[in-house]
Amino acid sequence: MARKDLLDISSLSREEIDLLLGQAVPFKELFTRSVKKVPALKGKSVLMLFYEPSTRTHSSFEVAAKRLSADVTNFDVPHSSVVKGESVRETIETLQAMRTDYIVVRHGHSSLPSIIAGMTKASVINAGDGAHAHPTQALLDAFTLQEVYPEGLAGKKVLIIGDILHSRVARSTSTILKRLDAEVAFLGPGSLVPKSGPENIKRFTDYEEAMKWKPDVVYLLRVQMERQDVQFFPSLREYHRVYGITEERLKRIDGEGLWLMHPGPVNRGVELCDAAMDYSRSLINRQVENGIAVRMAVLYWLKPGGGGEEG
Numbered sequence: 001m002a003r004k005d006l007l008d009i010s011s012l013s014r015e016e017i018d019l020l021l022g023q024a025v026p027f028k029e030l031f032t033r034s035v036k037k038v039p040a041l042k043g044k045s046v047l048m049l050f051y052e053p054s055t056r057t058h059s060s061f062e063v064a065a066k067r068l069s070a071d072v073t074n075f076d077v078p079h080s081s082v083v084k085g086e087s088v089r090e091t092i093e094t095l096q097a098m099r100t101d102y103i104v105v106r107h108g109h110s111s112l113p114s115i116i117a118g119m120t121k122a123s124v125i126n127a128g129d130g131a132h133a134h135p136t137q138a139l140l141d142a143f144t145l146q147e148v149y150p151e152g153l154a155g156k157k158v159l160i161i162g163d164i165l166h167s168r169v170a171r172s173t174s175t176i177l178k179r180l181d182a183e184v185a186f187l188g189p190g191s192l193v194p195k196s197g198p199e200n201i202k203r204f205t206d207y208e209e210a211m212k213w214k215p216d217v218v219y220l221l222r223v224q225m226e227r228q229d230v231q232f233f234p235s236l237r238e239y240h241r242v243y244g245i246t247e248e249r250l251k252r253i254d255g256e257g258l259w260l261m262h263p264g265p266v267n268r269g270v271e272l273c274d275a276a277m278d279y280s281r282s283l284i285n286r287q288v289e290n291g292i293a294v295r296m297a298v299l300y301w302l303k304p305g306g307g308g309e310e311g
Helices: 014-032 056-067 088-096 112-117 135-148 168-179 207-211 236-243 247-255 274-278 284-301
Strands: 045-050 071-075 102-107 123-129 157-161 183-187 202-204 217-220 259-261
Touching: 014 135, 014 168, 014 284, 045 056, 045 088, 056 071, 056 102, 056 123, 056 135, 056 284, 088 112, 102 112, 112 123, 123 135, 135 168, 135 259, 135 284, 157 168, 157 207, 168 183, 183 207, 202 207, 247 274, 259 284
Parallel strands: 045 071, 045 102, 102 123, 157 183, 157 217, 183 202, 217 259
Antiparallel strands: none
């Protein structure tokens, strides 16, 4: 049964995850047609409420909504009454009066989308809240891997490298991959790999030790300097040398036939060398494309005003 909101991956059942990933398939097939729109959400309205900057997620949701024939409104936070001190509740009450059907929210504070969901009858989609969750990124990551492993992800090994501590992507994507029976490991500086957390996720601080684990997929995370109030490693150059995909490491990855992923935006020379962007088994651009199909599936699945279990 459809839900009202999508706030995180943890609250989804395996059946719901499979349903969403399955629904994304026919939506992606639309991309090859001359007419890429369907009237599924004709007459519905989608509000983009982004308190933090975004290119990929924002544009992906906007394209997804328009391909479903929904009307899209972008709430311009820097030029709204928010800068005058308007509270989130006041903002939502104002927007609720406009009878919007969906609200796509990105905010720097964890759990704020959940609070907003309790204030409105509109379906709320979490497009990233602090270091907490990014459910549609996790769904598109899983969808992308299912394309390259159509037999399923059971037993596949995914090594997630980088700033695990501050990463909502690491939390959400590792959760969905474990739900799909993949094996997950974290690699990064000791200061950025949490000591606590799921016991079934391996933790490495040494690149060579992590590669001995024999991953099938290497998933690089963006170093989030904006979320680091103290310095967790000596320098970006040093980070690239110790944990980044250098040209030498790329040759090894290529030789072993590993897949390469990154949620974007890429910090070239930090997480990845320039050559990695042209690597034949890079899934980075496919992740962007698949984000549209997955977000179409999410919008189509949710039921504004209720109609099912709360998210």
